[in-house]
Amino acid sequence: MKNRPKMLTFLERSKSNEPGSSKSPERMNKTTIDPTRSIGMRLFLYFFLVIVVSVSCVGFLSYDRSRQLIETQVEDAKRLTAVQAADKMELVLQQYEDTSLEIMLLPEIAELSTSYRLYPDDIMRQLEVRRELETRLNTYTFSDSSIASVHLLSLDDVMPSMSIGGPTPSDISEAPWFQAALQNDGKGVWIPSTADGPSGTLTSVAFGYARVIKDQGTFNASYVYLMELRESRLQEVVAGALGEGARMYLLDASGNVVSSDDKAEIGTPFAIPLQGDSAALEETIEGQEMLIAHSQLTGGWRLVGVQPFAPLVAGTQTIWNVTIGMLVAGIVAAIVIGFMVARQIGTPLRRMSGLMKQAEGGDLAVQSPYAKRRDEIGTLATGFNEMLANIRALVEDSHASVRDVMSTAEELGEASRRTATSAKEIAIATEQIAIGASNVAVEAEKVTDVTSDMGSKMATTVQANEHMASAAADIRESSRQGAEYMRELSEKTAETEQLTVSMVSKVEELQKSTASIRDILALLNNITKQTNILSLNATIEAARAGEAGRGFMVVADEIRKLADQSKQSIETVATITDRIRSEIEETVGLMGRAYPLFQEQIASVKQSNEIFLSVNDRMAEFTTQLDAVSDAVLQLETTQRTLSEAMSSVSAVAEESSATTEEVASLSTDQLQVGESLVGLAGRLEDVSKRLRDTLNKFRL
Template sequence: MKDKRTQWLSRLTGAFDKAKRQGNNTTPTSRERGAVTVQNPLRSVGLTLFLLFFISIIVMVVVVGILSAQISKGIITDKVSEASKETIVQAADKIDFFFENIENMSVQIMSDDVIADNLTKYKETTLSAYDKLQAGATITNRLKNYVMANNKIADINVVPLTLESTSYKSSTSIKEEVFKSAWMEDIKKADGRAVWLPTLKAGYVTTPNTFAVGRVLRNIKTSTIEGILVVELKESSLKEVLNGLSIGEGSQIGIVSQTNKVVWNGNTESLESDYPINIVADTTKYKEVRETNDFETSVNGDTKLVVYDKLNRSNWFLGGNVSINELTKEASKINTVIWICVLVSAAVASVLGFLVMRMIGAPLVTMRNLMMQGAQGNLVVRTKVGSRRDEIGQLGESFNRMMEQITQLVRQTSASAQEVLNTAAELSDASRKTALSAKEISIATEEIASGASSLAVEAERGNDLTSNINVKVAQVVASNQQMEVSSNEVMKSSEQGKMYMSELITKTNTTEEMTRSMVEKVEKLQESTRSIRKILDVLHSMTKQTNILSLNATIEAARAGAAGKGFMVVADEIRKLADQSKQSIDVVAQITDTIQHEIKDTVTVLSEAYPLFQEQISSVKYTDEIFKQVAERMGSFTVQLQDVTGSIQQLKESQSILSDAMSNVSAVAEESSATSEEVASLSTEQLSISSGLVKLSEKLEELSNSLKESLSKFTI
């Protein structure tokens, strides 16, 4: 009864407070009573959607355009690079073939019997001056015949080893510094091998603007060194061999020496100068990554694509460079198309954004203004939905239904407020009369409650002691039962562990047999890889023989002249096939070596793992014995726990009987005390409620008047 009255009083008080707060909150402020405030247009949804459409379309077009231009430039550069590399490689092969012919001619001169005989005759001390002159003229005429047979040769000279030598000298105009030059020393050190000399403006012996090949001239009949044979070649002969070679518009082709000096680039003035692109340094610096024979470099702020190939005969470099901007100038037209697409996309994005603003932004602004008017108390506002059935239309319909519901609610609230006002007046009179009666009852009940309280305190103390004993006994029983359950679980786990250990012993033995079999199979595989290695050695020897045969065939085809050109192509293809076969065999050999190394490591690991498997079997057997001992001891422990549980259960039953008796005594005492206190409390509470009812009645009347005044401000 006490709880029900307290809850009723709290609910009534809360309802009055809530009604007052709502009445205060519905009073419009001076700002709300004014016109609808227009928000910042920059924060509107329509403008946000417009910017999203516009920016997303423009960004996508620009990104796609830039990526397309970059990809196009990359593709063009790669394609030109591949074509240029092929062109440079073919041109380098032509130059090597030309140099090979010149070297063969120098060998032919050394093998010429007429020249050999006259060189020997020229050094005879008993020879008359006339006969010596005749011998020299014969050698000179013979050398001129070789010069006339090849229009790319400027001159062929024989230079004695020293200035004071009595050996034949092809020209009396050989300068003294020739004998002291570094290139003479290089030829002597080569000891018969051909040495290619880069282009000099002053020439080497007699002719300016020439490059040359030199070798020690050894008499084939007497094996004595007669001097140095120098074959000077016209600088323009390289232009004829390259035959207008080009790798693109504005490209530059050149041949550079090992010191990066210009051997030929079509401009006589630049001979002996440094080549603007240091091909030699780049090939040395990027040796590991320059297998493609191309790279990019910057010259005077312009990025150049450089393609090169090494000349095998002379160790010079044939290189070409072209501006990447020149290669990709056609791709630059894509930029114009990109900007046109950007402008068109901007126009399309503007139109779409404007439509979105009209279709979404404008209705939302209208809805916002109507809601603000409704918030100020104007409940007659409605939105015109029209024929729209999308989310905007549904929002408008929902707004109209909401305003209708609010209007009905305000009407009902206004009628209810009048009824509450009438009831509050009647409640106020009744509560005043009740307050006087409750005051008299409260004084009488307080004296009865004082005596009953003392008896309840003593009974409660005895009941508490009995309850504590009961709780302790229950805890002991629960703990003992939990120990019994745990021991049974340990027993089951031990039995299951024994089963698992038996299975583990069987599987470990199987693993040991499989490991032993694996070791045997890996050793057989190692023997097979050794056999493959022997076969690869035989194939490698065959490719070397094929390469030598193709080289001999090329030389014979070159000697045959025009009739051997077809055979020369076939020999060149055979040489390429032999090189490809050699590369493939080398790759297979590397793979085979890797497999042998991995097999060896596998055998080592398996050999080390086998003793570990044996140790594992011993450990598993020892663990199995431990599980058996645990199972036996847990069985005896479980029996002892069951005996203890029976004894504690008997103690619990005795304690339960004592607890019931004390509870009955305490209950009787508490009931008497509670009855007295309840009567006193109800009397006091009734007095308090009566006073509160008087105040609440007055407050309810005030709130009713305030609510009625607030509702009068709504337009319905």
């Protein structure tokens, strides 16, 4: 019976090959294959796509990686160049700062202050001193052409203002750089470039450097020194630092342009905000990719170089050309290889497909001409020829088998009819036995259901008692643990109380220590005041001594500065000490309020401990009573289980008898059905044998 579907399929295919069928052998042999869907075209496309995609991916990835590597190296090189140019700029600016320090310490300036303050009526001496100072200042301006002018701007009505290289400016006391120089108290201030210089008296773009000069006699600020420098000097320092086509900028701390080869940009904000000490980054400016390398100077100024990015990575165009060449070569190789593969594989497969169509139409005498090849195509052709030889042998054997099957089918039909008659008689007898066994089983099942219901209710009662006992035990254990935890909490609270008392004592001692520190600071403050008075007296004596006391005057000035610094430090320490003392007093007050709370906490912990102990005792009594109830329920459950087992045995015997009878009846019915099926199958087998014989006669061997 398992071979029946295959046999029917074979016969249906045989019927479809008849002359009247739409799929006749002649029509199948004329079936054509779409060239665009053939295996040869697919292999050609696969090879073409694999080679082209592989070459494209490798080439483009190599180009992209090479470009990124070159860009990274260029950015690092330009960043280092910017750092080196910034160091060079630092040296130049430092030279100007050193020059200003030398001018600030010129003895002619001290002599000028002495002549105007101590000898206000000696006009000749004052003119001589001014002439000597102007000569010294001219020496600096003549030795460095980048110094446009030098100004000594007086801060009072006694000392005169002086200017070298330009007129003395007026009304500049409100200028931001002038106020910044006064606030820095002797430290230098770099002034950004302007069209007429910081003084407003020049005819060219200049930046400047300003600092306060103090009178060596009174140590008060007497002059503001202003050195104006030509902005072109900055461009000379960094010219060509980043290479051809680069533009160099010097920015102040606010990001405004101090120096540029385009004078119109000076004083304007730089187009791109910059962060960090030094870096190199790509930015698009006016539609063009630019490389920006910058480095920060010590005073907050920043040196920036801007250069077009395209010339720096021009070498990557060669890599791009090589990549395109490799891609073209890969496409040509893919076409050649794909065509060869399609010719060696696709053509034989198409011819083999045609031979299979002929064999499908019934011509089993065809042979493949590719059996002599030593590759997979040859193996396929050899297998095809052997398959057709086996099919021919199978058809010849099938002719003999059909004759045997037809005679066997006639004998099987007669035996099946006799078997069906016997099966009907057996089925009637077994049905009557099954009815009686079923009635006994039904009654036994009713009794079993009653006992099972009773057992389930007893089991529920036992489980409820067990849950109650477990819950009572858990509550008792929790009460015991709660009592233990409350005892430990009481001990910890007592220890906390002792630590609080000890802490209050330590804080009071610390409060006394801060008072002692305050007394010591007052003593140090008095010593500082006396030192300051002594340094002032030493300065006055040094001024009276004239040239011989100049060195001692410097020492006295340093002592006075140290005294001022000591005074500031003592005041700072005193402020911190007062703050600590105030916080200690607040801490003492807080601890005093916290102590009664600790006392109340200890009392609450003791009451909670007593409650937990009482709950533990009550739960012990409840557990004892619950155990007694559980024992009684268990005895009742044992009695019910015995009754249930007895009824289950009766029911099992009845069900077994009924099942056996039903099984016999079922077997009888199945046997009857099998007999009837055998009769029908015998008839169909005879018909199939005849059709198979007619079909085999159509094959050409």
